[in-house]
Amino acid sequence: MPSLYDELLIALHGVWNRRWLALAVAWGVCVAGWLAVSLIPNAYESKAKVFVATQSVIQDKIGISAVEQQKNLDAIRQTLGSAANLEKVVRGTDLAGTVASDADVAARAGSLKDKIAIVSSENNLFEITTTIADSGNSDRANARLANQITQKLIDIFQEENITGNRDETRQGLAFLDQQIAQTGKALADAEKKRVEFNQQFAGILPGAGSIFDRMAAAQTELNQIESQLMGAQSALAAMNGQLAGTPATIPGGGVGGGSPSALAQAQGELASAKARGWTDAHPDVVALKRQIAAIKAAGGGAASAGSSAPNPAYLSIRSMQAERAAAVQALQARRSQIEGDLAAITARQIADPGLASEGERLDRDYDVLKAQYDKLLADRGEVRLRGDVQSETKGASFRIIDPPSMPTAPASPNRPLLLVGVLIVGIGAGVGAAFMLGQVHPTFPTAARLAKAAGLPVIGTITETLNASQVAERKHKMKLFAGASGALGAACLLLIVVEFIQRGMA
Numbered sequence: 001m002p003s004l005y006d007e008l009l010i011a012l013h014g015v016w017n018r019r020w021l022a023l024a025v026a027w028g029v030c031v032a033g034w035l036a037v038s039l040i041p042n043a044y045e046s047k048a049k050v051f052v053a054t055q056s057v058i059q060d061k062i063g064i065s066a067v068e069q070q071k072n073l074d075a076i077r078q079t080l081g082s083a084a085n086l087e088k089v090v091r092g093t094d095l096a097g098t099v100a101s102d103a104d105v106a107a108r109a110g111s112l113k114d115k116i117a118i119v120s121s122e123n124n125l126f127e128i129t130t131t132i133a134d135s136g137n138s139d140r141a142n143a144r145l146a147n148q149i150t151q152k153l154i155d156i157f158q159e160e161n162i163t164g165n166r167d168e169t170r171q172g173l174a175f176l177d178q179q180i181a182q183t184g185k186a187l188a189d190a191e192k193k194r195v196e197f198n199q200q201f202a203g204i205l206p207g208a209g210s211i212f213d214r215m216a217a218a219q220t221e222l223n224q225i226e227s228q229l230m231g232a233q234s235a236l237a238a239m240n241g242q243l244a245g246t247p248a249t250i251p252g253g254g255v256g257g258g259s260p261s262a263l264a265q266a267q268g269e270l271a272s273a274k275a276r277g278w279t280d281a282h283p284d285v286v287a288l289k290r291q292i293a294a295i296k297a298a299g300g301g302a303a304s305a306g307s308s309a310p311n312p313a314y315l316s317i318r319s320m321q322a323e324r325a326a327a328v329q330a331l332q333a334r335r336s337q338i339e340g341d342l343a344a345i346t347a348r349q350i351a352d353p354g355l356a357s358e359g360e361r362l363d364r365d366y367d368v369l370k371a372q373y374d375k376l377l378a379d380r381g382e383v384r385l386r387g388d389v390q391s392e393t394k395g396a397s398f399r400i401i402d403p404p405s406m407p408t409a410p411a412s413p414n415r416p417l418l419l420v421g422v423l424i425v426g427i428g429a430g431v432g433a434a435f436m437l438g439q440v441h442p443t444f445p446t447a448a449r450l451a452k453a454a455g456l457p458v459i460g461t462i463t464e465t466l467n468a469s470q471v472a473e474r475k476h477k478m479k480l481f482a483g484a485s486g487a488l489g490a491a492c493l494l495l496i497v498v499e500f501i502q503r504g505m506a
Contacts, residue, residue, distance in 0.1 A: 014438035015431055023484055026430030030488060033422030034495055040418075042410035043133035046146035048154060049402040052124045085156050086112050092155075093148040094141070116153065125401070128153050131411060139502065143407045150404035176380040183376055187369040194362045215342065222338045229331040236328050239321035246271055246314045264312070266292045271313025409503050416496045423492045 086109035
């Protein structure tokens with residue numbers, strides 16, 4: 001430690017002996033540094049905070065959720081710094097007086113991009129910050145320009161939310177109309193080809209759908225006809241049996257051969273009931289049989305001897321038998337027609353194997369285009385509705401929490417701190433220069449240092465003796481050094497005062 005302390009004292013002594021060099025270097029570094037600090041333009045910063053509320057009952061009803069609205073706002077925030085919007089800022093502020101052509105506007109807009117910061121938080125709070133540091137303008141002009149740019153960005157933010165949705169809707173509708181027109185034309189062509197194909201081959205197997213669908217439908221109908229035909233033939237056979245067991249006439253007749261007897265009427269009603277499919281256990285059939293038995297037991301209802309009358313039961317069964325026969329003939333005719341159509345289409349398929357695939361392809365193309373066309377129409381209606389709602393309703397309400405501030409002090413640089421820092425660096429540079437010069441041209445401030453360097457013992461030292469004039473001269477030089485050193489600090493303090501005065505004037 002004693003040696004380290006001695007070395008420190010020796011270093012300080014060397015610096016002190018070269019104090020004028022240290023002071024000169026300090027002055028030179030400080031003047032150069034202060035000049036550089038003075039050339040740094042003041043940057044004025046204007047901030048604003050905007051709250052955006054995205055709540056709308058109508059928009060929620062048609063499916064425009066708050067998340068989707070937030071995405072729209074984020075998109076607007078990202079495009080707010082686009083070249084087109086920045087050109088609007090240039091033309092809407094004092095920067096318009098500094099441009100003379102579109103190229104100048106574009107250049108100014110490009111230089112503004114790095115001077116604007118837009119930050120959004122989770123609570124729909126947007127903070128817009130503009131920093132202007134134009135050395136060609138005064139501090140007051142830079143402060144006013146920062147405020148104007150921030151205000152203009154807020155105006156564009158509101159305009160983009162209102163007109164942006166309209167432009168997006170208009171562009172979307174134009175695109176959908178174009179797609180609808182193209183798809184509609186393709187659909188019309190597909191439908192025309194389909195109609196021509198159907199007209200060419202509809203006589204073979206009428207119906208709807210592809211050939212396979214028509215054949216399947218015809219086969220299904222044929223199966224149904226077979227089942228119906230079996231039932232109709234069974235019913236016809238039953239009618240024929242009943243008709244064979246029923247007499248065409250019955251004995252007796254009314255007065256003058258008019259109305260049938262009571263027995264004939266009862267028998268006719270019984271025959272009609274059985275023709276309708278009633279069994280012997282049916283209550284009406286049981287009642288009719290009892291009535292006939294009672295009439296026969298009483299001997300009533302008999303007609304005059306040797307006369308006869310048409311049997312109404314026979315006539316009724318004959319009529320139903322004719323209806324059953326007509327139904328059987330109709331079903332047989334329909335069966336023959338379907339079988340002929342199936343045979344014809346099968347023969348046509350054998351002769352032209354690509355017929356079915358061509359029909360399938362036409363139907364498939366038509367169905368695909370029809371589905372696309374219907375979807376495009378639905379999308380266009382939805383886009384138009386959403387656009388009308390977004391345009392006519394207040395989907396997002398803007399509220400300015402903090403209006404654009406008018407900066408009164410530069411945000412950067414911190415010139416007072418820089419001035420003090422330059423002073424410290426200058427003093428350090430002066431001390432360092434004096435110390436380095438002492439290392440280049442070493443001296444022997446102590447006898448021990450001389451003995452160590454020479455390797456010989458030092459017999460003694462001689463103390464410097466000054467007369468009165470030398471003492472006075474050294475005091476005078478000390479006063480000059482102290483004054484020069486104090487002037488360096490005073491210059492730094494004066495520059496700081498000037499800085500605060502300029503801030504106040506701005």
